[in-house]
Amino acid sequence: MNAAAPEAIYQALQQVPHGKVVTYGQLARLAGLGRAARLVGSTLRKLPKDSRLPWYRVINAQGKISFPEDHPGYQRQRSRLLKEGVCFGNNGKVDLKVFLWRP
DNA sequence: TCCTTGACGGAGA
DNA sequence: ATCTCCGCCAAGG
Numbered sequence: 001m002n003a004a005a006p007e008a009i010y011q012a013l014q015q016v017p018h019g020k021v022v023t024y025g026q027l028a029r030l031a032g033l034g035r036a037a038r039l040v041g042s043t044l045r046k047l048p049k050d051s052r053l054p055w056y057r058v059i060n061a062q063g064k065i066s067f068p069e070d071h072p073g074y075q076r077q078r079s080r081l082l083k084e085g086v087c088f089g090n091n092g093k094v095d096l097k098v099f100l101w102r103p
Numbered sequence: 104t105c106c107t108t109g110a111c112g113g114a115g116a
Numbered sequence: 117a118t119c120t121c122c123g124c125c126a127a128g129g
Binding site: 028041055059060065067071 | 111
């Protein structure tokens with residue numbers, strides 16, 4: 001019924017401002033997909049590496065990057081966020097009270 | 104067609 | 117804070 005879900009997700013993702021982050025669940029909501037947070041994850045997974053979408057601004061509800069630390073994508077996402085001024089605590093978590101995007 | 108698998112999340116215990 | 121147990125939904129085997 002929702003083969004157009006990816007488009008809705010891309011559209012919502014494009015609105016996330018520089019220096020801010022959103023959670024998978026939040027993005028699902030913004031895209032009108034209810035609680036389909038997992039769908040957002042598997043959709044982002046399919047993005048080409050040269051995508052100009054800010055996929056790195058999407059983290060999980062605990063403020064952490066959803067990749068194992070030994071996964072190459074972890075550092076890739078981390079450095080991109082740091083470059084935008086998004087800070088990480090000693091626990092490897094982003095302070096959502098400060099960096100979560102509130103539309 | 105049925106079953107499993109996820110870049111997930113929230114409620115309980 | 118940690119661990120389970122469900123809900124969600126598209127994809128692939």
